[in-house]
Amino acid sequence: MRGKKTLAEGHSPLAQFEIKTLIPLQVGDINVSITNSSVFMIATVLAISLFLVMGMRRSALVPGRWQSMVELSYIFIANLIKDTVGSEGRPYFPFIFTVFMFVLFGNLFGMLPYTFTFTSHIVVTFTMALFVFLGVTLIAIAKHKIRFFTFFMPPGVPMYMAPILIPIEIISYLSRPISLSVRLFANMLAGHTLMKVFAGFIFALGVFGIAPWAFIVALTGLEIVIAFLQAYVFTILTCLYLNDALHLH
Amino acid sequence: MSDDPDKDILDELGNRLEGARNDHIDPSKVKNNHGLQNGNALGLAFRVGVELISAVAVGTAIGWGLDYWLDTRPWFMLVFIIVGGAAGIINVYRMASGFGYAAGYQKENSSTSSVSGIRVDEGKEDIG
Secondary structure (H helix, E strand, C coil), X not given: CHHHHHHHHHCCCCHXXXXXXXXXXXXXXXXXXXXXXXXXHHHXXXXXXXXXXXXXXXXXXXXXXXXXXXXXXXHHHHHHHHHHCCHHHHHHHHHHHHHHHHHHHHHHXXXXXXXXXXXXXXXXXXXXXXXXXXXXXXXXXXXXXXXXXXXXXXXXXXXXXXXXXXXXXXXXXXXXXXXXXXXXXXXXXXXXXXXXXXXHHHHHCHHHHHHHHHHHHHHXXXXXXXXXXXXHHXXXXXXXXXXXXXXXX | CCHHHHHHHHHHHHHHHHHHHXXXXXXXXXXXXXXXXXXXXXXXXXXXXXXXXXXXXXXHHHHHHHHXXXXXXXXXXXXXXXXXXXXXXXXXXXXHHCCCCCCCCCCHHHCCCHHXXXXXXXXXXXXX
């Protein structure tokens, strides 16, 4: 056990995902310790606040570079909501913007050396997906009342199909938070593991280590693209679910 | 004297602006509506896999839960694995055919906003 642990700490490509307790805290029976994961979540929230507040501090009419980035991210999400949900999606802008920025900064923080990628943990992504799913379902029920349940019975389907179709539709609906969370988590986990594995080859191959080294350089670029892409996918799926909830189509 | 060249230049600029505007609007619309449909083949394959597996997993979990509750092991689980597989295939079909992730797609004319109408339209173009 002990030998295995030291091996994992030193060389395993999965050691980077290990949760380390930094400040042990216990509230009742619940473990609320400050771990490296929660430290990076706090850092992400602080970084986002800093990025937005400091970027808009001067709020010039002609924006500088920093202010342009802030405005760009705002407009990007605003257009995304306008295109996928429509004008009814306006009230949910703060939530969707928060989700996007949190996932994006979490992914990008993971690209820095010696950091911890909290989006590579299914617990984190599934909790976020579960809140999106519950929130969207509650919005749909609040807006459409009992008509929400016609969602599971497409019109024009013969009645005798209902006993088969309704369970299928319900399972299809319930599988949404899983596919939403697994997509983000698996992409981050796979990318970071792949990088560590290839980084391990560099010294093992001696002079020929230049090949995996070049690969790592390319992979780092790809990983940054994936960090943006997965944040975008998570956000657009949230928007599509919200659209379904508001329009029941 | 200098009226004519100026007018030509302004007309040309007008045309270019018009062209740029059209260029700008069309791709962005297409891109935003098809954002998920694009992407590389590996990403598509991965999404198909996730959609299939997650539905089967949910079906299995529901079946297992019902069995645990009603003490009928393993019958509900066997049934719900198959139902989950069907749900997974429906998920993949919807994803591939451009209906998005909507459960229970309805007729185009019953959609309440023009935005979702556009999405349904473009989804149909994908099939054809």
